[in-house]
Every structure is written in structure tokens, then in C-alpha cells.
Amino acid sequence: MTVRTRFAPSPTGYLHIGGARTALFCYLYARKHGGQFILRIEDTDLERSTAESVNAILEGMTWLGLDYDEGPFFQTQRFDRYNQVIDELLAKGLAYRCDCPKERLEKLRIDQMARKQKPRYDGHCRNRRVDPDRPHVIRFKNPVDGVVVVDDLIRGRVPFANEELDDLIIRRSDGAPTYNLSVVVDDLDMRITHVIRGDDHLNNTPRQINILRALGADPPHYAHVPMILGEDGTRLSKRHGAVSVIAYREMGYLPEALLNYLVRLGWSYGDRELFTLDEMIEYFDIKDVNKAPSIFNASKLTWLNQQYLQHADPARIARLLSPHLGHLGIDPSTGPELIEVVKAMAPRAKTLVELAELSAFCYRDFDSYDEASAKKHLGPEARLPLERLRAAFELMALDDWTPEQLKYTVERVAEELGLGLARVAQPLRVAIVGRAASPGIEETLRLVGKTATLRRIERALEYIASLSAG
RNA sequence: GCUCUCUUCGUCUAGUGGUCAGGACGCUGGCCUCUCACGCCGGUAACAGGGGUUCGAAUCCCCUAGAGAGCGCCA
Numbered sequence: 103m104t105v106r107t108r109f110a111p112s113p114t115g116y117l118h119i120g121g122a123r124t125a126l127f128c129y130l131y132a133r134k135h136g137g138q139f140i141l142r143i144e145d146t147d148l149e150r151s152t153a154e155s156v157n158a159i160l161e162g163m164t165w166l167g168l169d170y171d172e173g174p175f176f177q178t179q180r181f182d183r184y185n186q187v188i189d190e191l192l193a194k195g196l197a198y199r200c201d202c203p204k205e206r207l208e209k210l211r212i213d214q215m216a217r218k219q220k221p222r223y224d225g226h227c228r229n230r231r232v233d234p235d236r237p238h239v240i241r242f243k244n245p246v247d248g249v250v251v252v253d254d255l256i257r258g259r260v261p262f263a264n265e266e267l268d269d270l271i272i273r274r275s276d277g278a279p280t281y282n283l284s285v286v287v288d289d290l291d292m293r294i295t296h297v298i299r300g301d302d303h304l305n306n307t308p309r310q311i312n313i314l315r316a317l318g319a320d321p322p323h324y325a326h327v328p329m330i331l332g333e334d335g336t337r338l339s340k341r342h343g344a345v346s347v348i349a350y351r352e353m354g355y356l357p358e359a360l361l362n363y364l365v366r367l368g369w370s371y372g373d374r375e376l377f378t379l380d381e382m383i384e385y386f387d388i389k390d391v392n393k394a395p396s397i398f399n400a401s402k403l404t405w406l407n408q409q410y411l412q413h414a415d416p417a418r419i420a421r422l423l424s425p426h427l428g429h430l431g432i433d434p435s436t437g438p439e440l441i442e443v444v445k446a447m448a449p450r451a452k453t454l455v456e457l458a459e460l461s462a463f464c465y466r467d468f469d470s471y472d473e474a475s476a477k478k479h480l481g482p483e484a485r486l487p488l489e490r491l492r493a494a495f496e497l498m499a500l501d502d503w504t505p506e507q508l509k510y511t512v513e514r515v516a517e518e519l520g521l522g523l524a525r526v527a528q529p530l531r532v533a534i535v536g537r538a539a540s541p542g543i544e545e546t547l548r549l550v551g552k553t554a555t556l557r558r559i560e561r562a563l564e565y566i567a568s569l570s571a572g
Numbered sequence: 573g574c575u576c577u578c579u580u581c582g583u584c585u586a587g588u589g590g591u592c593a594g595g596a597c598g599c600u601g602g603c604c605u606c607u608c609a610c611g612c613c614g615g616u617a618a619c620a621g622g623g624g625u626u627c628g629a630a631u632c633c634c635c636u637a638g639a640g641a642g643c644g645c646c647a
Binding site: 110111112114144145146147149150151204207211214215216217218219220221222239257260262263266267268270271273274275276278280281282284285300301302303304305306308326328329331333335336337363366367368369370372373374375392393394395396397398399401402403404405406408412449450451452460475479512513516522523524525526527528530531532535537538539540541542543544546 | 573574575576577578579582583584585586594595596597598605606607608609610639640641642643644645646647
């Protein structure tokens with residue numbers, strides 16, 4: 103039997119970090135076994151489901167590169183099928199109509215809580231005849247005794263006593279089927295072999311198995327992956343900052359970095375930290391996933407992103423960087439070749455956003471000097487080196503404005519003045535970049551270009567003069 | 573409250589009866605060096621607690637504590 107997994111988010115928000123990891127695990131497991139990965143949108147909650155959320159989820163999946171073989175399927179388009187199954191259950195006496203008013207249910211719950219019992223439906227309508235023409239819901243007749251065992255690929259054997267379960271609603275009074283029913287029917291119809299999903303569904307699983315059995319089907323394999331928690335150890339939510347996958351794209355993260363981070367959350371392969379998607383597929387096994395929840399650690403993600411930024415194809419990074427430069431009001435076509443800028447700057451940036459900021463000096467004059475850098479390198483003693491550099495640069499032909507010539511020129515000026523290279527290169531760097539950090543000085547000069555270099559040296563000289571005057 | 577689940581450095585993890593408890597991120601000392609980043613060498617820091625079983629326990633059993641999830645006409 104070929105492996106078939108599915109990712110089944112409900113479109114009530116963006117694709118979040120936890121969902122993305124579940125999707126990744128489903129994807130990897132299917133790919134590893136040469137099976138199929140299916141996307142299903144669980145939108146039976148008409149109240150909260152939105153088209154925007156569907157788009158956001160699709161966008162997230164596409165960005166991450168988690169391509170699915172079938173779908174997206176929408177549960178709202180399968181209501182007829184669910185109702186057919188519900189009617190079948192009804193006809194076979196495996197489900198029943200219930201018209202218990204909400205007040206009764208509410209009172210029941212309060213009484214049970216008061217008696218320190220788990221709130222459960224008491225089966226009041228199990229053997230009553232409820233008029234089909236009056237408002238009612240359909241409940242599944244859960245077995246009253248015995249044990250359901252969830253044989254989980256990650257948790258192991260988890261037995262549940264049927265007496266802990268109650269007769270859950272499978273069709274609402276408005277005729278819409280509920281989650282537990284539609285999931286079961288879909289997984290069955292879509293021939294899902296491995297249900298890989300969040301930990302929060304473990305308690306639902308025995309109910310679903312019971313429905314499956316009532317339908318005469320064998321349950322699929324289950325794997326419940328632990329949750330991802332925020333820095334404070336509570337369930338990841340908006341107040342922990344960015345939780346949507348798309349937010350990470352906006353913050354300048356690479357999809358492969360996010361994927362790499364996510365796969366290592368709850369899973370490992372020896373001491374290995376870096377994985378390409380193909381390597382993940384090769385090494386991943388759902389059985390190796392940890393049982394304990396893990397805390398989302400942004401600094402490790404950032405480190406991974408830097409690793410990928412360092413080794414990614416410059417042409418691709420250039421493409422991804424353009425919009426971020428745009429946000430800063432920079433048009434890359436107005437300056438040095440973007441790909442050259444990327445080659446020089448990308449290894450020093452942690453995100454695309456940072457890369458854009460660090461690269462801005464190549465395209466426009468900076469606003470002001472970094473205070474500490476100016477204080478350290480643009481004192482009176484910087485005047486002479488800068489003047490000599492200006493003179494030397496002025497004499498250079500545009501054709502000679504190459505890293506080799508520039509390096510030679512800077513070194514020569516230092517030599518002539520009997521200064522260490524740092525005493526010359528650093529003032530120059532602050533003069534043309536605005537701060538004391540940049541690629542090698544010759545590379546920096548080349549990117550800035552002759553005109554801007556001379557203009558900025560002039561500015562630095564004025565700055566130095568203003569210090570002694572002021 | 574009830575049911576289920578989980579528990580190794582701050583964080584992600586390796587470990588499946590005998591290890592100086594390993595790696596990674598972070599933090600940190602140093603080297604490299606025109607600066608930054610990278611890289612390299614080093615440091616920091618953990619078996620939740622208590623009982624057993626065993627010659628020997630992070631590893632097996634029990635209890636306690638803490639954490640998470642579920643208990644909806646949400647998914």
C-alpha cells in the first residue's frame with residue numbers, strides 16, 4: 103500500500119509555525135516513501151473560515167516549497183458525502199437524533215463539574231424518538247464500554263476507556279457535519295494511510311477510531327507530533343511575536359532556513375544541523391520524532407538563515423533582495439550591479455532585511471555617521487590620510503577603479519605616511535560607509551564608485567574640520 | 573475537576589544498563605585580520621525530585637512535583 107499523508111489546516115488564520123512543521127513532516131514522510139502528500143482545507147466552521155486564510159495558507163505552502171500531489175480539497179464541497187455517511191449511520195442505528203436544549207446540556211455540564219466529574223453528554227436521547235422535522239442534532243453512538251487503543255507512531259500505545267468518551271455530535275442543527283465526522287470520512291475516502299498531526303488531536307483520536315470502526319473501516323496509522331511553544335513555555339501565539347510563516351518571509355528569512363529550523367525541532371539526525379530538502383527526505387523518519395514539546399528559539403533560526411545566506415546563489419539572493427531594497431526606497435538599477443553587492447554583503451547579513459540595510463550605502467549617501475565609529479576614526483589625525491587618499495583617487499581613471507588598483511592605492515598611501523593600514527583604511531571606511539564595518543576596503547570602494555567616494559571623503563573632511571572649529 | 577501526554581545544559585538535541593553525559597544555538601576568552609562577518613581553538617552550562625530493581629541507572633519500575641493538551645452544535 104502506498105503511503106498517503108495529508109495536511110489539513112482550518113482556514114481561520116495564517117499558516118503558522120506549528121502548522122508548517124506538521125505539513126513538513128507530512129510532506130517528508132510521503133516523499134520518503136514515494137507516496138502522496140495531500141492538502142485538505144478543513145473549512146466546516148462556516149463562521150470562522152475565510153477565503154483570505156485559504157490564500158494565506160496556500161501562499162505559505164508555496165513559499166516553503168511544500169508541494170502537494172492532490173488538493174487542495176475543501177470540506178465545504180463535500181457536505182453531501184458527509185451527510186450520506188451520517189444518514190447511513192442513522193439507518194444502521196449507529197447514530198441518533200438529539201433535541202436536548204442547550205440549557206439542559208449546560209446544566210448537565212455544571213452539575214458534573216460540581217461533582218468533580220468530566221463533563222460528558224449523558225445519552226439522554228439515545229433511546230428516545232426525536233421528531234426528524236423538529237430542530238435536532240445527530241450524535242454518534244459511542245461504545246459504552248471497552249477500550250480503544252491508539253497505536254501512535256510517536257507516543258506508542260495509548261489506551262482510552264470508552265466510558266471516558268461520550269456521544270459526540272456529528273451533525274449540527276443547521277445540517278452541517280462536524281469536524282470529527284468529516285475528518286474520518288475524508289481520511290477514509292482519500293485513502294490516507296498516515297495521519298500526522300498536532301498533539302492536540304490525540305484526545306480526539308479514540309473518537310475517530312470508533313467512528314471509523316462503525317463505518318467498517320480500519321484506522322490509519324497515527325502520529326501525533328508535539329506542539330511548538332513560545333519562549334515562555336506556553337503555546338505559541340501572536341503575543342510571542344511572529345508566528346505566521348509569511349511574516350518570516352517578510353522579515354527576510356529564506357524558506358530553506360525556516361524548513362531546516364523546523365525539521366530540527368523535535369527531530370534530529372545525529373549531530374547534523376544543516377539539511378537540504380533532499381537530505382531531510384532521505385533521513386527523516388516519523389518514529390524519530392520526540393515526544394516532548396519544544397520551544398521556538400528565534401536566535402537559532404537566525405543563525406541558520408545566516409548560514410544559508412552565505413552559501414546561497416548570489417543571483418537568487420539578488421532577486422529576493424530587490425523588494426527589501428525597495429522598502430528602503432532604493433532602486434538597485436541606479437547603482438552597482440546588485441549581484442556584486444550581494445556577493446560582498448550577503449555573508450555578513452543575518453536576514454534579507456539586514457542585507458538591504460547593510461547594502462544601502464552602495465546606492466545612496468548615509469544620513470549620519472555611526473557615533474562611536476566617527477569618534478574613533480574621524481578625529482583630527484584622520485585628516486591627512488583622507489586628503490592623501492582623495493588626491494590619489496582623483497588621479498585614478500575610471501577604468502582603474504578595480505579592487506587590485508584600489509588596494510594598491512590605499513596601501514601606498516599608508517606606506518607613504520608611515521601608518522599601519524588600519525589607520526588609513528578605517529577612517530576611509532567610516533567616511534564612505536558611515537560606520538566601521540564593511541567588506542574589505544577595496545571591495546567597498548569599488549562598490550561605492552569613484553564619484554561617491556570622492557564626495558564622501560569631502561564630507562568627512564568637512565566633518566573633521568567642523569570638529570576643531572566647533 | 574476529570575482523562576490523556578510530556579520532563580537531559582537558558583534553548584534545540586545525542587544517548588536505549590557501564591560515556592570525563594556528546595553536538596548545535598546563545599553567551600564568553602583567544603587566534604586570524606584594514607573593520608565587520610566568516611572560520612579556527614577554548615570556556616560556560618543539564619539527566620525535575622524521591623524511592624526502588626541492579627555489582628552498576630539519564631537509560632527499567634513506582635510515587636511526587638511541574639508543564640501541556642482535551643473534555644463545544646471550534647477545528
